[in-house]
Amino acid sequence: MSRFDAVSRMVMLVVCMWKVVNCMRFDIESGHSKCITEDIKISAVTVGKYSLVNPNEGYPMPDDYKLTVKVNSPQGHNYHHSDHVDSGNFAFTAGEGGDFSACFYMPELRPPRTMVIDFDWRTGIAAKDWSSVAKKGTIEAMEVELKKLLDKVASIHDEMFYLREREEEMQKLNRSTNSKMGTFSFLSLLICLSVAGLQFWHLKSFFERKKLL
Numbered sequence: 001m002s003r004f005d006a007v008s009r010m011v012m013l014v015v016c017m018w019k020v021v022n023c024m025r026f027d028i029e030s031g032h033s034k035c036i037t038e039d040i041k042i043s044a045v046t047v048g049k050y051s052l053v054n055p056n057e058g059y060p061m062p063d064d065y066k067l068t069v070k071v072n073s074p075q076g077h078n079y080h081h082s083d084h085v086d087s088g089n090f091a092f093t094a095g096e097g098g099d100f101s102a103c104f105y106m107p108e109l110r111p112p113r114t115m116v117i118d119f120d121w122r123t124g125i126a127a128k129d130w131s132s133v134a135k136k137g138t139i140e141a142m143e144v145e146l147k148k149l150l151d152k153v154a155s156i157h158d159e160m161f162y163l164r165e166r167e168e169e170m171q172k173l174n175r176s177t178n179s180k181m182g183t184f185s186f187l188s189l190l191i192c193l194s195v196a197g198l199q200f201w202h203l204k205s206f207f208e209r210k211k212l213l
Contacts, residue, residue, distance in 0.1 A: 023120045025053070028067075030109035035101045038121055041162050042097035046123040048080075050104070051087035053116035061086050065115060068105040074098030097162070124155050 028034050040046055050069060054061050069088060071080035073096050080090035080102075094100065106115060 033105040035103040037099045040094045047091040048121045049089040050119045
């Protein structure tokens with residue numbers, strides 16, 4: 001097998017196994033909201049694009065077809081906020097890691113209606129514009145695929161370290177919880193023994209006063 005074939009197969013394998021794009025279409029009733037969450041690593045680049053689907057294809061979008069969009073971090077920091085728009089986009093570098101949320105809010109309409117939203121959320125290497133990379137670098141398609149492969153390998157490597165850090169955090173939490181439970185159990189036992197001792201002393205004093213002992 002030639003080196004070209006081996007690299008090609010490796011590229012296809014990694015591309016097939018790697019989930020990098022969160023593209024969807026969903027419905028929201030007027031007066032309701034819907035939130036989408038995405039686990040993003042710290043310092044990762046993320047881009048998103050959203051738009052309301054025109055219910056009357058070939059005609060202008062109805063004036064009351066508007067939505068409000070907010071993108072927040074796990075700690076509640078706002079990364080994007082748009083009011084009364086029918087489409088938009090956002091792009092940022094995550095300042096913290098965890099589950100980011102993109103929430104879509106629909107205004108009250110009379111009569112109530114259901115709106116359709118197209119949403120494309122890309123993170124990490126999927127957020128790169130590879131077509132512009134190829135144009136700017138005037139490189140062959142295979143070189144572009146190799147660049148993609150290198151970025152995917154680096155991203156997988158970072159993801160492994162990220163998961164390892166999360167695992168260590170969970171282990172520390174488990175150890176801390178076990179330690180607290182052990183202390184709580186010891187204190188509970190000590191209190192039970194103390195109460196039992198006081199009850200025994202009280203009964204003994206009672207029987208001695210009654211001259212039963």
